[in-house]
Amino acid sequence: MRKPCCDKQDTNKGAWSKQEDEKLINYIRKHGEGCWRTLPQAAGLLRCGKSCRLRWINYLRPNIKRGNFAEDEEDLIIKLHALLGNRWSLIAGRLPGRTDNEVKNYWNSHLRRKLVNIGIDPNNHRLISHKLLPRPENPHNSNSSASATSSGSKVPAATNTNPPVKSRCDNDLVSDAASCLEDEPCSQLPDLNLDLTISISAPSAAKLEDQEKTHKQFNISMDLDLSPSPTLVLFR
DNA sequence: AAACTGGTCAACCGCTTCTAA
DNA sequence: ATTAGAAGCGGTTGACCAGTT
Structure with missing residues (x-):
């Protein structure tokens, strides 16, 4: 213990x-x-x-940015969330002066609802179409309604978290942009133009080999195309 | 004016990951 | 390779506030 x-x-x-x-x-x-x-x-x-x-x-900490989020910050958070899921520290790392806690709170109190209001499931960034057309052949598939709880809900953590990146772009599964990028283009996420590159921070050859074995210690850097997407323009 | 409701956000909790011995 | 301590992370809580009834 x-x-x-x-x-x-x-x-x-x-x-x-x-x-x-x-x-x-x-x-x-x-x-x-x-x-x-x-x-x-x-x-x-x-x-x-x-x-x-x-x-x-x-x-x-010095250089902490307080107050309302700018529109471009909101756009960036939404895009990064589509790509990374609830990796708040990674998302906050792309927003100078913002903290993971602040980004998380802002997502839960503002952005999540904003997306829902325009018909986008904030958990997987897809249009909420199955709400209108329930799929009786899979009655246990209720992830969007179950997981779209507010921050103050008493739902246990396991039911309220985005699953890790999945390899399939299956409409019945909660997924994210990264998973869609791995497969064929995802028809329900046409607007995310994210250019993801993964680089390794120049370790020695021996160490590199070790790292590849363990899948640890990789520095992931992202080059994001932040041009406005149709989805984001929708709720402006 | 009081009670109620819902939103916000600072802070805590528990788990995971990292690192050094 | 193992282990234990430290740091980091994400989910959750609860106090506070504003708006509504």
């Missing part, structure tokens, strides 16, 4: 006070990021290291 990340009984929870923020900022300015486990004690904070890390990354 793993030990908890911190001694919970001696830590504060909930909203951060101004003083706590200042302590954290001052400490990181002096000593830099990292070593989150020992940071709270060193900085004189009664907080869990994870809590400190989250506070810093999401709110205290």
